[in-house]
Amino acid sequence: MDRHWQLQEAKQRFSELIRSVETEGPQVVTRHGEEVAVVVGIGEYRRLRSGTADFKAFLRSAPDVDLEISRPAGPARVIDLDAGE
Numbered sequence: 884m885d886r887h888w889q890l891q892e893a894k895q896r897f898s899e900l901i902r903s904v905e906t907e908g909p910q911v912v913t914r915h916g917e918e919v920a921v922v923v924g925i926g927e928y929r930r931l932r933s934g935t936a937d938f939k940a941f942l943r944s945a946p947d948v949d950l951e952i953s954r955p956a957g958p959a960r961v962i963d964l965d966a967g968e
Contacts (some may be wrong), residue, residue: 890914894923 893900893912904924912920
């Protein structure tokens, strides 16, 4: 379970904060009652960062799908671009 630390307390007891991260998991830091940061262990950080593949790699990882795309054989429709004047 996440534990909440006031910013001043987190600064004063930084070593304890880090120990808590290692034993209990992510720790939330608050300032004036508002959550402003989360301290996580290096393993969790690396796990989170490894999921940020670039878009090209994401597309290449997609499964092969055999799509049959067709379009009408007739001529394209004519659009009058001067109609709005």
